[in-house]
Amino acid sequence: MEQVEKIFETRELNVNMGPQHPATHGVLRLVLDMDGETIARVTPYIGYLHRGIEKLGESLSYFQALPLTDRMDYVSSMSNNIGYVVAVEKLFGIEAPERAKFIRTIVGEMSRISNHLLWLATHALDIGAMTVFLYCFREREWILELFEMICGARLTVTYPRVGGVRNDVPQEFLDSLYQFTEEFPSRILEYETLIDQNRIWLKRTVGIGVISAEEAVNWGLTGPTLRGSGVPYDVRKHAPYDAYDKVDFEVPIGTEGDTYDRYRCRMLEMRQSNKIIRQCIEKLPPGPVMADAPKFTLQPKDKMMPITHPTQEHAFFIVEKACKGCGMCLRACPAKAIFGEKKKPHTIKQELCLGCATCYVTCKFKAMTIVPGGKGLSDEKLAELAATPLPEEIAKASEYLVKHFEFIRRGPKVPDGEIYVATEVPKGELGFYFVSDGTGKPYRMRVRAPSFVHAGVLPRLSVGHLVADVIAVIGTIDIVLGECDR
Amino acid sequence: MDIFANIITPQTLDALIKFGINVAIIIIKIAVVLGIGLLHVAYATYFERKVIGHMQVRLGPMRVGPHGLLQPIADGIKLFFKEDIIPAEADKPVFYLAPVIFMAASMINLAVIPFSSNFVIANINVGLLFIFAIAGLGVYGIFISGWASNSKYAFLGGLRSSAQVISYEIAIGLSLVGVMIKAGSLNLTDIVNAQEASRYGMYAIPQIVAFVVFTIAAVAETNRTPFDLPEAESELVAGYFVEYSGFRFALFFLGEYIAMFIMASLAAVCFLGGWTLPWYVTKALPFLTYVPGIVWFLLKVYAFIFFYYWIRATVPRYRYDQLMAIGWKILIPIALANILVTGLVKILV
Numbered sequence: 001m002e003q004v005e006k007i008f009e010t011r012e013l014n015v016n017m018g019p020q021h022p023a024t025h026g027v028l029r030l031v032l033d034m035d036g037e038t039i040a041r042v043t044p045y046i047g048y049l050h051r052g053i054e055k056l057g058e059s060l061s062y063f064q065a066l067p068l069t070d071r072m073d074y075v076s077s078m079s080n081n082i083g084y085v086v087a088v089e090k091l092f093g094i095e096a097p098e099r100a101k102f103i104r105t106i107v108g109e110m111s112r113i114s115n116h117l118l119w120l121a122t123h124a125l126d127i128g129a130m131t132v133f134l135y136c137f138r139e140r141e142w143i144l145e146l147f148e149m150i151c152g153a154r155l156t157v158t159y160p161r162v163g164g165v166r167n168d169v170p171q172e173f174l175d176s177l178y179q180f181t182e183e184f185p186s187r188i189l190e191y192e193t194l195i196d197q198n199r200i201w202l203k204r205t206v207g208i209g210v211i212s213a214e215e216a217v218n219w220g221l222t223g224p225t226l227r228g229s230g231v232p233y234d235v236r237k238h239a240p241y242d243a244y245d246k247v248d249f250e251v252p253i254g255t256e257g258d259t260y261d262r263y264r265c266r267m268l269e270m271r272q273s274n275k276i277i278r279q280c281i282e283k284l285p286p287g288p289v290m291a292d293a294p295k296f297t298l299q300p301k302d303k304m305m306p307i308t309h310p311t312q313e314h315a316f317f318i319v320e321k322a323c324k325g326c327g328m329c330l331r332a333c334p335a336k337a338i339f340g341e342k343k344k345p346h347t348i349k350q351e352l353c354l355g356c357a358t359c360y361v362t363c364k365f366k367a368m369t370i371v372p373g374g375k376g377l378s379d380e381k382l383a384e385l386a387a388t389p390l391p392e393e394i395a396k397a398s399e400y401l402v403k404h405f406e407f408i409r410r411g412p413k414v415p416d417g418e419i420y421v422a423t424e425v426p427k428g429e430l431g432f433y434f435v436s437d438g439t440g441k442p443y444r445m446r447v448r449a450p451s452f453v454h455a456g457v458l459p460r461l462s463v464g465h466l467v468a469d470v471i472a473v474i475g476t477i478d479i480v481l482g483e484c485d486r
Numbered sequence: 487m488d489i490f491a492n493i494i495t496p497q498t499l500d501a502l503i504k505f506g507i508n509v510a511i512i513i514i515k516i517a518v519v520l521g522i523g524l525l526h527v528a529y530a531t532y533f534e535r536k537v538i539g540h541m542q543v544r545l546g547p548m549r550v551g552p553h554g555l556l557q558p559i560a561d562g563i564k565l566f567f568k569e570d571i572i573p574a575e576a577d578k579p580v581f582y583l584a585p586v587i588f589m590a591a592s593m594i595n596l597a598v599i600p601f602s603s604n605f606v607i608a609n610i611n612v613g614l615l616f617i618f619a620i621a622g623l624g625v626y627g628i629f630i631s632g633w634a635s636n637s638k639y640a641f642l643g644g645l646r647s648s649a650q651v652i653s654y655e656i657a658i659g660l661s662l663v664g665v666m667i668k669a670g671s672l673n674l675t676d677i678v679n680a681q682e683a684s685r686y687g688m689y690a691i692p693q694i695v696a697f698v699v700f701t702i703a704a705v706a707e708t709n710r711t712p713f714d715l716p717e718a719e720s721e722l723v724a725g726y727f728v729e730y731s732g733f734r735f736a737l738f739f740l741g742e743y744i745a746m747f748i749m750a751s752l753a754a755v756c757f758l759g760g761w762t763l764p765w766y767v768t769k770a771l772p773f774l775t776y777v778p779g780i781v782w783f784l785l786k787v788y789a790f791i792f793f794y795y796w797i798r799a800t801v802p803r804y805r806y807d808q809l810m811a812i813g814w815k816i817l818i819p820i821a822l823a824n825i826l827v828t829g830l831v832k833i834l835v
Binding site for chain 2: 013015037127128129130131135138194198200201203204466468469
């Protein structure tokens with residue numbers, strides 16, 4: 001026997017799956033060591049989509065970082081937005097008005113449905129059922145069109161805001177959505193006729209990627225991936241945010257913890273989401289959609305700037321007497337339009353100036369003046385205009401403009417401290433951890449992304465199975481690499 | 487001179503002319519069949535895309551020509567002008583050879599398919615065995631392409647495919663033994679004639695078990711969903727022809743669709759009565775006898791091909807080990823049992 005083994009010395013086949021591969025859902029790279037077609041080892045490599053979102057968040061104010069969250073889990077950007085704004089609201093100590101909370105619950109659940117539809121579509125396609133894919137996309141299209149109706153964007157929505165939502169929803173949106181909730185349960189049945197009791201589907205999913213409840217908790221799984229193992233953990237139930245404590249819904253759980261149970265969980269979850277949306281539409285209270293906290297939220301523009309400038313472009317000018325030559329503006333200017341030596345008054349080269357007001361905000365000695373209608377004028381003329389006091393109306397308008405600019409750019413004055421707030425996004429528990437040092441930008445922003453945690457469990461789920469099962473397992477943990485790599 | 491005079495007698499001359507005419511007829515027949523075959527492939531893809539498109543609530547090709555009718559031609563031209571990429575590490579002569587073997591192996595089978603009572607290129611007595619033999623050769627094309635590409639995905643696809651095709655060929659062969667017993671011949675034309683004379687008019691009724699086994703195995707033999715593991719796009723990207731592009735890829739494509747056509751015609755000839763209609767149908771609707779036989783044949787073939795497409799739009803894909811288990815543990819025993827029963831019936835009744 002030993003001799004036979006010596007003659008037929010076998011080696012493990014090493015296959016590099018991804019980052020360009022039709023089934024790795026983006027840019028996941030798996031290095032598979034296989035004995036024939038059986039998986040001996042799986043090593044996931046991540047980071048191909050790393051954009052430094054956490055670090056970027058530290059250099060942007062709390063308002064400005066919101067669109068970054070769209071780019072994390074681009075499949076359910078609405079849920080990510082909500083996760084972010086809920087966390088920031090808690091840090092600010094403000095609360096969104098009731099109507100905004102209900103609207104956020106509605107759009108959050110819409111995003112859950114659209115995410116689960118995309119998941120089902122790709123999961124089924126990976127296993128070979130191509131028709132489910134197109135059926136799911138039919139309904140997903142409807143949801144995306146509804147998103148477009150309320151905010152103009154289909155994928156990267158940025159609709160929720162700190163303190164509420166960007167704008168109220170139109171009535172036709174509610175009508176169309178209500179019709180959707182009426183039709184959607186029959187559409188789910190349609191998907192299920194194709195795969196739910198299909199022998200091939202059962203053969204491919206039952207008993208694949210089994211993980212026990214205890215192990216699932218230890219691996220840090222959340223969302224449907226955890227609930228498939230029978231752990232009824234759902235942030236919406238355990239730490240309700242928005243309007244989740246005011247609606248009635250169940251948290252579906254599985255028993256075996258295999259791919260089929262996780263599939264069932266998500267299918268049932270879609271029905272629950274549908275139920276939540278219906279209840280929210282029925283209970284939707286009237287009222288404002290933005291919290292009345294002008295120090296912490298972005299109010300409508302006419303509220304923040306009661307008087308606006310007549311349409312004329314401004315210029316910036318350094319008042320020689322006030323300038324101490326500290327060099328702050330010189331370093332801050334993005335266009336490098338400011339010149340001057342240390343301890344001597346600086347000058348602005350007007351041709352290069354972008355009018356961005358960065359220098360205005362930076363200057364500590366009020367040497368920088370804003371000259372409305374000063375664009376294109378010579379330095380002498382500007383000096384003259386800067387010396388003469390402005391008409392009161394324009395002075396006031398300038399003040400509002402600058403305040404508004406400063407508010408956006410620097411952010412609100414935030415209380416010191418740190419906070420971790422988790423929300424239930426379609427993929428699991430999305431947590432935002434902020435450390436605030438009292439400025440308008442977080443000292444540290446950390447995102448607990450469910451996809452990142454779930455990608456780690458891939459080897460545990462797929463070792464011992466066949467190549468085809470790795471595909472099913474990638475599908476069942478429902479990861480998006482944009483969120484995983486951030 | 488005498489010798490020639492002795493050889494070229496009027497009889498031999500007659501024979502020579504006859505031979506020449508026969509050759510000419512065969513060449514014409516080949517041209518016709520080849521033309522039909524290639525046209526079939528072009529429009530089978532169109533048919534497939536339209537059928538699956540409508541099943542999936544979309545339209546399928548619509549842009550090139552009215553209702554996308556010129557789409558297959560545009561596709562063909564595109565493939566023809568595409569760059570022919572050959573991997574640097576590939577075993578080049580073998581790499582060149584593989585698609586040719588694959589396509590030739592499926593094309594040759596067209597020679598023995600009887601399209602109508604008097605239209606068959608080679609009416610040979612071992613027709614059925616000939617088809618198995620040649621289909622067996624097609625595996626070499628698959629395996630060689632997987633091997634010569636020097637890519638792990640292609641290699642796995644090639645291995646899977648060879649294992650699959652070989653094991654399902656057994657099931658197909660065994661399922662057709664029942665037909666051979668009943669018809670008492672391997673000649674495809676004789677099988678059709680025997681069916682016409684039989685009580686039910688087609689063997690699909692008495693040989694229903696064999697027909698089901700044949701249908702399942704035929705899907706697997708041609709690497710179609712749910713047995714399309716060799717080219718499972720979500721696992722192996724494209725399987726054994728992943729490294730092929732341009733016209734070489736088109737050859738694989740051609741071969742695959744012709745193999746599908748062969749399997750469908752085999753089903754039509756061996757189980758559905760070929761170009762004939764069962765006697766009870768013609769008795770009920772006598773005017774149907776005026777319709778040429780080839781129409782019925784093609785109708786049966788395309789109904790079978792439609793069935794292929796229907797499956798493809800409906801079911802997921804099996805896993806490799808499950809597929810082998812179905813072949814060896816279910817289909818082959820059932821086919822063997824069917825042979826036993828058919829044999830006993832033949833002896834006893």
